[in-house]
Amino acid sequence: xxFHVQRLINDIVPDEPDPQAANLLQEGLGGQFGEMRTMMxxxxxxxxxxxxxxPFKDLIHGIGIEEISHVELIAxxxxxxxxxxxxxxxxxxxxxxxxxxxxxxxxxxxxxxxHFIASNxxxxxxxxVGNPWSGSYVYASGNLVLDLLYNVMLESTGRLxxxxxxxxxxxxxxRATISYLIVRDHAHELAFAKALEVLGVNWGKxxxxxxxxxxxxxxVKKLMDDGLHxxxxxxxxxxxxxxxxxxxxxxxxxxxxxxxxxxxxxxxxFTDLPERPESYSPGLTPELMALVEEAGKMSGAFKSxxxxxxx
Ligand code: MN3
Numbered sequence: 001x002x003f004h005v006q007r008l009i010n011d012i013v014p015d016e017p018d019p020q021a022a023n024l025l026q027e028g029l030g031g032q033f034g035e036m037r038t039m040m041x042x043x044x045x046x047x048x049x050x051x052x053x054x055p056f057k058d059l060i061h062g063i064g065i066e067e068i069s070h071v072e073l074i075a076x077x078x079x080x081x082x083x084x085x086x087x088x089x090x091x092x093x094x095x096x097x098x099x100x101x102x103x104x105x106x107x108x109x110x111x112x113x114x115h116f117i118a119s120n121x122x123x124x125x126x127x128x129v130g131n132p133w134s135g136s137y138v139y140a141s142g143n144l145v146l147d148l149l150y151n152v153m154l155e156s157t158g159r160l161x162x163x164x165x166x167x168x169x170x171x172x173x174x175r176a177t178i179s180y181l182i183v184r185d186h187a188h189e190l191a192f193a194k195a196l197e198v199l200g201v202n203w204g205k206x207x208x209x210x211x212x213x214x215x216x217x218x219x220v221k222k223l224m225d226d227g228l229h230x231x232x233x234x235x236x237x238x239x240x241x242x243x244x245x246x247x248x249x250x251x252x253x254x255x256x257x258x259x260x261x262x263x264x265x266x267x268x269x270f271t272d273l274p275e276r277p278e279s280y281s282p283g284l285t286p287e288l289m290a291l292v293e294e295a296g297k298m299s300g301a302f303k304s305x306x307x308x309x310x311x
Contacts, residue, residue, distance in 0.1 A: 002065070003237070007267030009069035012080050013176035017088045021174040022081035023111040024165050027128035028181060029074045033157040035181070036125060037137045038188075039067035041154065044140035045147050055241040056144060056195055058234065060151070062242045063188050065235035070181060077177040078123035079273065082115050086278055103278035120281035145199065151192040156209035159185035163210070166217055179219035186214065186229040193251040194258060207252045233261040 028034050042064030049057045086106045107116035112130050115121060125133040139150040162182045166175060189208055197203060205211075215221035223229070230250060234240035243260035250256035275282060284292060 002068075005267065006270050008076060008270055009066075009073050009265055009267055010177065010180040011268045012073075012077055013172045015172035015174075017083060017085035018081050018169070018171045018174065019085050019106065019110045019115060021169040021171040022078045022115065022123075023128055024168055025074055025078050025081070025128075025174055025177070026112070026124065026126055028158070028162055028165060028178065029071065029078065029123060029127075030125045030131075030133040031127035031161070032134075032137050033154060033161055034127065034133075035067055035070040035074050035158075036133050038154060038158065039064060039071055040135070041138045041140060041151070042067060044138050045142075045151075048140055048142050049144075050142065053144060055244040056148075058236075058240045058242040059191060059195055059245050060147070062232065062234040062236065062240055063191060066184070066233070070184065074177055074181065075123035077173060079121065081171065081173055082121040082123075083273060083276070085121065086116070116279070120279040121276055145196070148192050148196050148199075152189060152196065152209075155185045155189040155192060159189060159208070159214075160210050163214060163217075166220075175217075175219055179217060179223060180228075182214055182217070182220055183223040183228045186224075187232055190229070190250050190252065190258065191232055191246055195245050197251045198245055203251045203253075205253075227259075230256055231259050231261050233264050235264065 030036050042060050046057060046061040046064055049060075086104050088106075104116050107113040110116060111128075112124075112126070114124060114126070114130060118124065127133070139147070139154075141147055141150075159182055162178050162185065166178045166182065169175065186208055193201075193203055193207055215224045232242065232246045234242045246258050246260045248258060250258050
């Protein structure tokens with residue numbers, strides 16, 4: 001079972017609305033190598049795991065749990081990039097996001113008008129050309145070595161594609177989230193490569209894939225300087241044997257050391273999105289709003305004694 005803390009795993013940096021950047025990020029959410037796939041692939045590998053290779057199962061499971069927060073982070077980032085774009089009248093991104101003659105005219109120029117027709121200026125479970133996310137992306141053969149090989153391929157391709165997306169936009173909101181995910185893909189690539197190294201694989205000089213120094217991107221450099229590409233939390237309230245694998249020399253053999261974190265990332269506060277009347281969202285009339293306020297006064301609220309996710 002799983003518990004939830006109402007915080008985001010990383011900060012969403014403010015910048016102007018940018019529907020085109022939002023659409024690029026859809027590939028990282030609902031694309032073949034996006035966050036929805038990593039989450040579901042590691043979960044199905046965990047659910048179907050047989051035998052007693054517990055440290056390997058715990059490693060795949062722990063990374064899968066982290067991926068839930070990545071899905072949340074990139075989806076929320078997409079929504080922030082779309083939010084308010086129909087009324088945006090700024091200069092830098094004024095085409096096509098400038099306020100038009102009709103409330104949602106921006107959708108006519110958007111790369112995916114579904115962001116405005118089917119959604120309320122929010123993220124969707126689709127890729128950058130609008131293909132719905134598919135369960136057929138998930139690879140979970142039940143053969144541990146094959147599954148780990150696919151996971152290295154998945155994280156490496158995710159990192160490759162996010163680096164390409166980084167180079168497609170200057171938007172600070174988009175770049176901050178992409179950078180965070182580039183660095184975490186890097187950590188996960190090393191985690192699965194290390195698991196295969198434990199099983200006898202010699203990676204030589206091929207890692208990381210793609211083999212280049214991502215710290216040429218300033219936002220990525222800051223995170224790598226903090227060692228975020230070499231750490232992994234287990235996301236478990238009971239116990240995890242992940243640290244039996246995620247430790248010692250990184251499989252890059254450049255002197256880097258892997259370390260399992262006992263404490264989860266601190267996270268950042270979650271902020272509510274504003275209402276968008278032009279999208280009829282949430283669409284509460286004064287009468288309905290009065291009923292919402294009544295519900296807010298009811299007893300039954302639960303407030304945790306824990307004020308943060310520190311345990
Ligand atoms: Mn991820």
